[in-house]
Amino acid sequence: MALKIVKPGLATSIQDLGRPGYFHLGIPQGGAMDRLAMRAANMLVGNPEEAAGLEAVFMGPEIAFTADASVAVTGAEMPVTVDGEPRETWTSFTVRKGQVLGFGFLQKGARIYIAVSGGIDTPPDLGSRSTYPIGALGGIEGRPIEAGDTLPVGSAPLVEEGRSAPAQLRRMPGNPAELRALPGLYWHRITEAAQQGFFDDTWTVAAEADRMGYRFKGGRVLEFVEREQPFGAGADPSNIVDGCYSYGSIQVPGGTEPIVLHRDAVSGGGYFTLGAVISADMDLIGQLQPNTEVKFRRVDMAEALAARAERRQMIEKLRQELA
Amino acid sequence: MAEIQSPLPGTFYHQASPGEPPFKAKGDAVAVGDTIGLIEVMKTFIEIKAEAAGTFADYKIEDAAPVSAGQVLAELDG
Numbered sequence A: 001m002a003l004k005i006v007k008p009g010l011a012t013s014i015q016d017l018g019r020p021g022y023f024h025l026g027i028p029q030g031g032a033m034d035r036l037a038m039r040a041a042n043m044l045v046g047n048p049e050e051a052a053g054l055e056a057v058f059m060g061p062e063i064a065f066t067a068d069a070s071v072a073v074t075g076a077e078m079p080v081t082v083d084g085e086p087r088e089t090w091t092s093f094t095v096r097k098g099q100v101l102g103f104g105f106l107q108k109g110a111r112i113y114i115a116v117s118g119g120i121d122t123p124p125d126l127g128s129r130s131t132y133p134i135g136a137l138g139g140i141e142g143r144p145i146e147a148g149d150t151l152p153v154g155s156a157p158l159v160e161e162g163r164s165a166p167a168q169l170r171r172m173p174g175n176p177a178e179l180r181a182l183p184g185l186y187w188h189r190i191t192e193a194a195q196q197g198f199f200d201d202t203w204t205v206a207a208e209a210d211r212m213g214y215r216f217k218g219g220r221v222l223e224f225v226e227r228e229q230p231f232g233a234g235a236d237p238s239n240i241v242d243g244c245y246s247y248g249s250i251q252v253p254g255g256t257e258p259i260v261l262h263r264d265a266v267s268g269g270g271y272f273t274l275g276a277v278i279s280a281d282m283d284l285i286g287q288l289q290p291n292t293e294v295k296f297r298r299v300d301m302a303e304a305l306a307a308r309a310e311r312r313q314m315i316e317k318l319r320q321e322l323a
Numbered sequence B: 001m002a003e004i005q006s007p008l009p010g011t012f013y014h015q016a017s018p019g020e021p022p023f024k025a026k027g028d029a030v031a032v033g034d035t036i037g038l039i040e041v042m043k044t045f046i047e048i049k050a051e052a053a054g055t056f057a058d059y060k061i062e063d064a065a066p067v068s069a070g071q072v073l074a075e076l077d078g
Helices: A035-044 A192-200 A279-284 A301-322
Strands: A001-008 A013-015 A053-059 A060-063 A069-077 A080-082 A084-089 A093-095 A101-102 A109-117 A150-152 A177-183 A202-210 A213-217 A239-244 A247-249 A259-261 A268-271 A273-277 A291-299 B003-004 B010-013 B035-041 B046-051 B054-059 B064-068 B070-078
Touching: A035 A053, A035 A069, A035 A109, A035 A279, A060 A069, A150 B070, A177 A301, A192 A291, A202 A291, A273 A279, A279 A301, B010 B046, B035 B070
Parallel strands: A177 A291
Antiparallel strands: A001 A060, A001 A150, A013 A053, A053 A109, A060 A101, A069 A093, A069 A109, A080 A084, A080 A101, A177 A273, A202 A213, A213 A259, A239 A268, A247 A259, A247 A273, B003 B070, B010 B035, B010 B064, B035 B046, B054 B070
């Protein structure tokens, strides 16, 4: 069983839940930007949650099937077709040998996840099939898929058609989107007015938004607390002596445009980070289109942990629904 | 009247780089595969190509304006 890529879409890549454990060596955890959607797609077709599927951003690919398979498409809302006939998202359906899976124009969200029964069976690197193009790890030769590629798929029985994830267990950002953020180590570097302004202002997703990070523009320029820059830090007040970055951390080079680091981000550098978007809301970033309005909402650690627990419960409910 | 739709969200540009003339002007002949504009997204510029032939009528979106997927970018006559 294999998938033949007729049209690749835009930077469509093989992703699973990622390769945690190497960030201290500079290798990001990678994996699906919207992990809930990736897990759900796998559950719908009877795969283990950590099986590899496809992540397509803004545009769907066109894929011909060499054998029968169960398929589910989750994440963004985008019309799905099999040989031109419509299919439901977040719902399992069968694609027969020789049929072509296609997509219409994106309606809502940013990334779709395509799971195929058996999972994509390319060789794992460091325990994951996730594609990390900058490090040439995972996927097909470490790159996004291209027209003419043949993706091997593991063998697995088909599941029944029409298995569906309940609407309340699907997650999509609102408009404006709200991202909860926790102030961090370098919060003291900006003035109280700037701290307030960051949460008061409405930001807009910039064109520079990808798997490494999402840039936001349109808010006020941050004002820094004056200091003599320490030895080893750059001259700009947004510089620090190099430090570690976490998944979700918010750096603001020059104090102008915040960047939230995502799955394929660098692990450290010389910009201060004012805090981090909480882990429970990182999936939502993966579904933001450029020019979407965003508000950051301040939370404390208790609220961040409660949100994480709530998200875990949501995944558990999905498991129960689709067991 | 044929419409050229944006395949993806981003920022639409009428010309290859600032200061250059637009790819097409009213009355220009358009062949299948001709580039009529660019969409910038994720640090990438994607060429928008005509999928039908005709005569260029007009851009329906301002230069450097944000667009969503499926939005009509330009119209062709005939």
